[in-house]
Amino acid sequence: MILKNQVEWVLHCCAILAGLPKNHYLSTKALAEFHGVPKEYLSKALQSLSQAKIVETTLGPSGGYRLARPTEEITFLDIVEAVEGKGRTFVCNNIRQNNPCRSADHCDTKPCSVARIMWDADEAWRSKLRSVTLSDLVETLAQDVPAELWKSSFEWVMARA
Amino acid sequence: MILKNQVEWVLHCCAILAGLPKNHYLSTKALAEFHGVPKEYLSKALQSLSQAKIVETTLGPSGGYRLARPTEEITFLDIVEAVEGKGRTFVCNNIRQNNPCRSADHCDTKPCSVARIMWDADEAWRSKLRSVTLSDLVETLAQDVPAELWKSSFEWVMARA
DNA sequence: CTATTTAAGGATAATTATTATCCTTAAATA
């Protein structure tokens, strides 16, 4: 069970968009080139972000993407779910219904115990992702990325935004 | 990103094995029939449990599987990892290395910030699964499953164990 | 000793999900 590589891509894209000055847009082309990923396929992932209202777009030259909300109001969960979907990692097929000892009219009152436990773990995962915002990420990156590289990357982006 | 259906199967199988008296084994055939799942494929999942030392086996008539440890010492994480592997759900391809502003000899000191956050969420998931044992599951099932069905299921199993 | 039952594991096939690529359309803009 592995997340799509698009998740990694859009998280990094959002980090870049987070550093963009107001009223600037960055194109799929620039984002794909910056991260060294295929433009057409990245485009699909960015469309998912757009549908999820995490980014907004404009067309034409100097068009592209920008964040739709302040960085403090965009969580990792928002971004991950936009690409990966909101479904749970554990799907309960209710195999307890196949128990040969069950009467045909047996009716379950609660979800399966196994599923409840697995879903609790899912929720712990979600909860953790919900607790981290893009703002937090930018803060961490600002500390981790050498000042030199931080500056040149910003300039690279601004030459295209 | 969805867990294998084998995860659901083996969790239910372990619940059944947890109710087995000492020195009894239950075969793949019985477990597959009880849960209404394909015997051959379930067998692969049970082999994984065996390799993970969660269950132990014996051959021949009246052979099959039994738990290798007390129920309090088998966690959901043990079982899930046996089938699903121990890898993380987020794989970092380190796309920051593709940043065109990087000098060729640039060397990262820490793992990528994005990955660290995603891995924290993975760990929250694992941690939750590690906190629940087979013993806990059996306790919950004992409350959820009607006494009638509980009894008849036990008898069904014992007729084959 | 023999026939049967069983788990283990190899080989392979079918199905589904992921990872793309290409093309058309319509909007923005220079």
Next chain:
DNA sequence: TATTTAAGGATAATAATTATCCTTAAATAG
């Protein structure tokens, strides 16, 4: 008007999941 862009449809390539079938060797019952 020509160019640039996102959106979205269609399709293909690759990989993961979900099986099925077969052989081998160990345990056991007769």
